[in-house]
Amino acid sequence: MRNLHLIDHPLVQHKLTLMRRKDASTSTFRTLLNELSSLMAYEVTRDMPLQDIQVETPLETMTGRVIDGKKLVFVSILRAGNGILEGMLSMVPSARVGHIGLYRDPQTLQPVEYYFKMPQDMAERDVIVVDPMLATGNSAIAAISRVKQLNPKSIKFVCLLTCPEGVSALQQAHPEVPIYTAAIDRQLNSHGYILPGLGDAGDRIYGTK
Ligand code: URA
Numbered sequence: 001m002r003n004l005h006l007i008d009h010p011l012v013q014h015k016l017t018l019m020r021r022k023d024a025s026t027s028t029f030r031t032l033l034n035e036l037s038s039l040m041a042y043e044v045t046r047d048m049p050l051q052d053i054q055v056e057t058p059l060e061t062m063t064g065r066v067i068d069g070k071k072l073v074f075v076s077i078l079r080a081g082n083g084i085l086e087g088m089l090s091m092v093p094s095a096r097v098g099h100i101g102l103y104r105d106p107q108t109l110q111p112v113e114y115y116f117k118m119p120q121d122m123a124e125r126d127v128i129v130v131d132p133m134l135a136t137g138n139s140a141i142a143a144i145s146r147v148k149q150l151n152p153k154s155i156k157f158v159c160l161l162t163c164p165e166g167v168s169a170l171q172q173a174h175p176e177v178p179i180y181t182a183a184i185d186r187q188l189n190s191h192g193y194i195l196p197g198l199g200d201a202g203d204r205i206y207g208t209k
Pocket of ligand 1: 194
């Protein structure tokens with residue numbers, strides 16, 4: 001599928017499999033998620049533009065390369081998205097962070113925004129929206145629509161795992177947004193959970209169940 005990047009690095013696959021185990025403790029789950037998020041940050045930033053700068057080494061002057069442009073923004077979809085931030089920020093410590101909070105209206109089942117806080121100058125920044133699970137796609141679609149109102153230079157979406165339904169919904173709504181994931185599982189169940197999946201990512205990160 002176009003614009004879909006499956007991160008099949010052996011370390012990513014190994015860690016994801018360990019996270020799926022129902023008897024993985026909260027601490028193990030969180031540690032693996034941090035490690036996996038760092039590896040995913042490495043993949044998703046692969047095409048970041050570079051600029052040449054002059055550097056003085058102890059021996060001579062040379063032309064080195066550093067990341068060009070305004071600082072990247074990671075946008076976390078609350079609350080599970082926050083579980084990915086730490087690992088990503090360990091790779092890109094100077095990145096800015098935005099948060100978006102959405103809940104599902106029990107009547108309409110549509111996402112309703114309750115929190116939205118972004119850095120300044122979004123029109124000059126590249127954005128990476130993060131959420132561990134791309135399931136129905138409703139939250140990701142709403143979050144990306146909202147971020148688009150600020151006209152960032154680019155938007156990418158990163159999740160740990162998804163399913164055909166989630167990929168197709170997000171690609172239909174935002175075809176130009178690349179999706180990065182470590183796995184595409186079999187299907188959604190009738191409660192909106194990914195099968196075989198790893199359960200409720202937020203509960204597993206924060207130990208709330
Ligand atoms: N959100 C989760 O945390 N898990 C799923 O399987 C689907 C959505």
